[in-house]
Amino acid sequence: MNKILLLVLLVLALVLIGYNSTVVNFEKPLEGDSLVALICIVASLCAIILLLIFNAARKIQKKIDGES
Template sequence: MNKTFAIVLIILALALIAYNVTLVDFENPIQGDSTIALIGILASLCAIVLTLIFMTSKKIDKKLKK
């Protein structure tokens, strides 16, 4: 996975977070479609964290090979 693909993946995850925030009913966040939106937000945050961990591990690997 190259850096460009990782950045595009992070941008898509941020877009999904923004979309799912619009679906959350903040008065009842645990009922109906709000629950699904909250799960989508958490999944997108996990994708961002995993991508950042992968990018960091690649940087460490390059430094160790030098």
């Protein structure tokens, strides 16, 4: 995966978190559109974590290949 694609996906996930945090009704967060927004926020956070794990694994693989 290209570094630019990784950064674009990370920025997209952050934008989704920002937008969905404006949709959440903090007085009733588990009703209607607020629940959907919370689910989208959690999904975006999971995507960010997976992208960062993938990036770390790729760096480790490059180091291993460089030593051999």
